[in-house]
Amino acid sequence: MFEIFGFIIPLIVILVIVGIFLSFVPLGLWISAVSAGVRVNIFSLVGMRLRRVRADKIIRPLIKAQKAGMNVNANQLESHLLSGGRVDNVVDALIAAHRANLDLSFERAAAIDLAGRNVFEAVKMSVTPKIIETPWISAVAIDGIEVKVIAKVTVRANLSRLVGGAGEETIIARVGEGIVTTVGSSQSHKSVLENPDLISRTVLSKGLDNGTAFEILSIDIADVDIGRNIGAHLQIQQAEADKQIAQAKAEERRATAIAKEQEMRAEVEHMKAKVVEAEAEVPRAMAEALRSGNLGVMDYYRMQNVQADTAMKNNVGNTDLSKVFHKEQCIETKDN
Structure with missing residues (x-):
């Protein structure tokens, strides 16, 4: 009984240790790298695990780069990944540049990628121009x-x-x-x-x-x-602007003339008021002259006769003779 427990307990401990080891080390990825001829220290994979770096994003591009004959190591790829770069895109760009015989180093490709540009598309555009x-x-x-x-x-x-x-x-x-x-x-x-x-x-x-x-x-x-x-459109616009300016000036002159006319009418009314005021002073002046003896009663009557004759002559002068003649003809026709 004790022999069975002595065998089982060490086996459980060994299995726990192996499980913990496999949880830290992607053994399948390490085997793939070794089989591809890429030398990767297993403790480097443990360090990536502790640094929270996905090992597959480093190992697979590294295998691809070394198979293409590129001189790239895991530390460069991990550093670029931790900087926020796209490792797989950079490796593809390096391989394409190497195949096209373009001078592109890993540092320049990483700088282009970190600058926000698609370095792989840039390499393709260098080979095949874009329109x-x-x-x-x-x-x-x-x-x-x-x-x-x-x-x-x-x-x-x-x-x-x-x-x-x-x-x-x-x-x-x-x-x-x-x-x-x-x-x-x-x-x-x-x-x-x-x-x-x-x-x-x-x-x-x-x-x-x-x-x-x-x-x-x-x-x-x-x-x-x-x-x-x-050119013609601008000339039309200029002519329209000149026309509007001329209309505005004409409207200004018309407004000035209307204002002047109103002023003259006001002045005429003012002068008429003065005439009426002066005419109102005449009877008062005549009464004062009669009262003071400067104007006699006979003189006043003669002046009245002169004014009556003048008014009659004015009425005769304003009468339309053709209408009078026509009226007389009508009277004669009725009498006949």
Whole structure:
């Protein structure tokens, strides 16, 4: 009985120790690495486990890199993974660059990856150039005609400038600026339509890829179209503005004339009031003259007769003689 317990207890202890060891060491991954010819210390795998690093994200890319003949070690990959990088993407980029005979070190590839760029896509773009198509770019020639252009820019990634270099948006903006400048300096839109390659040659000579992550290989004009007559449109707007200004000035003069007319009418009414006031003083002055003896009664009557004669003559002068003659003819007709 004691012999059985003496055999079982050590066996249980050994099984517990092996279980604890296997929980810390991915034995299957270690066997895969050894069978692939990659030397990995088993205690390094234990250290990755303690540092909370997934060993498969290090060992599998390491196997792939060494099988491709890349000089990369596990410490470099683990350091890049702990920095927040994409280890598998970096290893794929190194293998692609090595196959394409491109000069790309692990440090540069890791820096590009940590900068937020897809280093594997950048390597593929270095091997196979990419075509960037601009949207419709509108420019106006000197004759006032709008010209719309679509350009296709063939670029190749520049691995040495991927860190800190500008992206595709900058390339599109610079190409658009070059197109606007070239078309805007043309005397006629017809010259642009006849020689669209003039735009690509002029834009390409400006060195638009300076400070960017790309190298511009060519700029090809894909489409050219005619837009609005901007010059005529601006002239119409200017004429409309001049018309509105003239109308405003005329309205100002009319308002001034109306105000002046109102002032003159007020002045006339004021003068009429003065006349009425002066006429009201006449009877008072005559009464005072009669009272003081400066005007006699006979003089007053003669003055009344003169005023009556004057009023009668005014009435006769204002009468329409044709109406009087017509009235007399009507009377004679009735009498007959």
